[in-house]
Amino acid sequence: xxxxxxxxxxxxxxxxxxxxxxxxxxxxxxxxxxxxxxxxxxxxxxxxxxxxxxxxxxxxxxxxxxxxxxxxxxxxxxxxxxxxxxxxxxxxxxxxxxxxxxxxxxxxxxxxxxxxxxxxxxxxxxxxxxxxxxxxxxxxxxxxxxxxxxxxxxxxxxxxxxxxxxxxxxxxxxxxxxxxxxxxxxxxxxxxxxxxxxxxxxxxxxxxxxxxxxxxxxxxxxxxxxxxxxxxxxxxxxxxxxxxxxxxxxxxxxxxxxxxxxxxxxxxxxxxxxxxxxxxxxxxxxxxxxxxxxxxxxxxxxxxxxxxxxxxxxxxxxxxxxxxxxxxxxxxxxxxxxxxxxxxxxxxxxxxxxxxxxxxxxxxxxxxxxxxxxxxxxxxxxxxxxxxxxxxxxxxxxxxxxxxxxxxxxxxxxxxxxxxxxxxxxxxxxxxxxxxxxxxxxxxxxxxxxxxxxxxxxxxxxxxxxxxxxxxx
Numbered sequence: 001x002x003x004x005x006x007x008x009x010x011x012x013x014x015x016x017x018x019x020x021x022x023x024x025x026x027x028x029x030x031x032x033x034x035x036x037x038x039x040x041x042x043x044x045x046x047x048x049x050x051x052x053x054x055x056x057x058x059x060x061x062x063x064x065x066x067x068x069x070x071x072x073x074x075x076x077x078x079x080x081x082x083x084x085x086x087x088x089x090x091x092x093x094x095x096x097x098x099x100x101x102x103x104x105x106x107x108x109x110x111x112x113x114x115x116x117x118x119x120x121x122x123x124x125x126x127x128x129x130x131x132x133x134x135x136x137x138x139x140x141x142x143x144x145x146x147x148x149x150x151x152x153x154x155x156x157x158x159x160x161x162x163x164x165x166x167x168x169x170x171x172x173x174x175x176x177x178x179x180x181x182x183x184x185x186x187x188x189x190x191x192x193x194x195x196x197x198x199x200x201x202x203x204x205x206x207x208x209x210x211x212x213x214x215x216x217x218x219x220x221x222x223x224x225x226x227x228x229x230x231x232x233x234x235x236x237x238x239x240x241x242x243x244x245x246x247x248x249x250x251x252x253x254x255x256x257x258x259x260x261x262x263x264x265x266x267x268x269x270x271x272x273x274x275x276x277x278x279x280x281x282x283x284x285x286x287x288x289x290x291x292x293x294x295x296x297x298x299x300x301x302x303x304x305x306x307x308x309x310x311x312x313x314x315x316x317x318x319x320x321x322x323x324x325x326x327x328x329x330x331x332x333x334x335x336x337x338x339x340x341x342x343x344x345x346x347x348x349x350x351x352x353x354x355x356x357x358x359x360x361x362x363x364x365x366x367x368x369x370x371x372x373x374x375x376x377x378x379x380x381x382x383x384x385x386x387x388x389x390x391x392x393x394x395x396x397x398x399x400x401x402x403x404x405x406x407x408x409x410x411x412x413x414x415x416x417x418x419x420x421x422x423x424x425x426x427x428x429x430x431x432x433x434x435x436x437x438x439x440x441x442x443x444x445x446x447x448x449x450x451x452x453x454x455x456x457x458x459x460x461x462x463x464x465x466x467x468x469x470x471x472x473x
Contacts, residue, residue: 130186147182
């Protein structure tokens with residue numbers, strides 16, 4: 001590149017995700033200039049990967065801006081929160097109205113909305129882009145969920161659609177909605193991911209503790225499951241994990257890993273906003289709580305010495321029970337996705353986002369952590385009815401639940417009989433059983449509220465708001 005030529009795209013932040021995404025952009029034939037707060041990291045990146053395309057480096061925000069074609073397109077891949085704000089402020093003095101700033105980190109959607117309004121007032125255009133797929137996805141094709149200024153998106157779309165994961169229907173990238181819509185959808189994606197991972201871990205635990213299967217045996221089960229309706233990235237990697245032997249001890253590596261699961265906060269954010277919007281997402285919430293319970297490792301070890309459960313062991317047909325677990329996993333997965341999509345639907349109404357749910361399902365068909373064949377069915381559901389209030393009401397999913405629910409119930413009942421915790425399986429079934437009932441016991445709750453707090457109630461037989469002096473009735 002000559003001194004008079006300008007780079008098409010700028011990227012800030014050269015941790016592994018940033019490095020891989022920058023290389024992906026270069027591999028697709030776009031010129032890219034990179035910057036990292038630590039200059040040494042920029043130099044090391046250029047030395048190692050500079051030959052992979054038209055890649056340039058900068059040691060200051062001003063230098064990076066000077067190297068970019070107008071309107072500048074700069075993507076930040078830095079830690080969420082204050083670091084994003086700080087980096088934006090570092091670049092603003094050198095930018096011009098109309099330039100495009102892109103946050104590709106796991107920012108909370110409220111921060112994205114705030115930044116979008118702030119930058120709009122200054123004449124800049126802002127995109128909040130959810131990026132899923134981990135390190136490998138960033139290099140080979142992630143799922144991209146862009147939200148914010150739509151005109152700005154159209155200008156970066158050629159780059160984004162080229163670097164995104166590609167499926168039969170096209171790239172896993174399309175405009176989601178204004179201001180924080182992209183990061184919201186990514187947040188819920190991560191919430192669904194929490195649910196998926198917990199459900200899979202419960203299936204593993206039931207096979208391990210109730211059927212006393214070896215990790216190799218369980219790995220083969222997951223391999224078979226990945227050939228059918230459960231075909232997904234998480235099932236695939238689970239089958240691989242269970243077949244890896246620790247080189248030091250000679251036993252399955254997963255059994256050497258401490259049962260404490262970390263979390264970065266997106267599952268919690270999903271649950272919190274669901275509470276704020278009054279949308280039930282019990283599978284996702286229980287998955288978050290399950291990670292919280294896992295953190296109480298010391299207490300659990302001590303409690304295990306004192307607290308007793310049933311002595312019952314599983315005595316039924318092993319093959320049939322594995323099939324029941326499969327049904328439980330599939331049906332619970334449907335409920336988890338139904339909850340996630342219902343939450344996004346409510347958020348779209350609350351925050352004024354015009355989200356195409358069929359397109360959104362396509363975003364998750366490839367590249368991302370929750371990619372699954374299953375998502376094609378979700379896409380078709382919203383094509384059949386764009387206003388579908390809940391996936392459970394779609395004919396395909398309604399029939400799927402009907403076919404699998406007997407075994408779903410059987411698996412959970414047997415787990416409870418044996419004292420095996422299944423918080424996500426159980427929450428999923430309770431969600432289904434609650435959603436399918438026209439009457440729930442909330443009438444008694446409302447009567448209690450009116451009794452002690454005069455909170456009033458509505459009646460089933462006539463219109464209006466009522467209060468009873470219960471002690472005098």
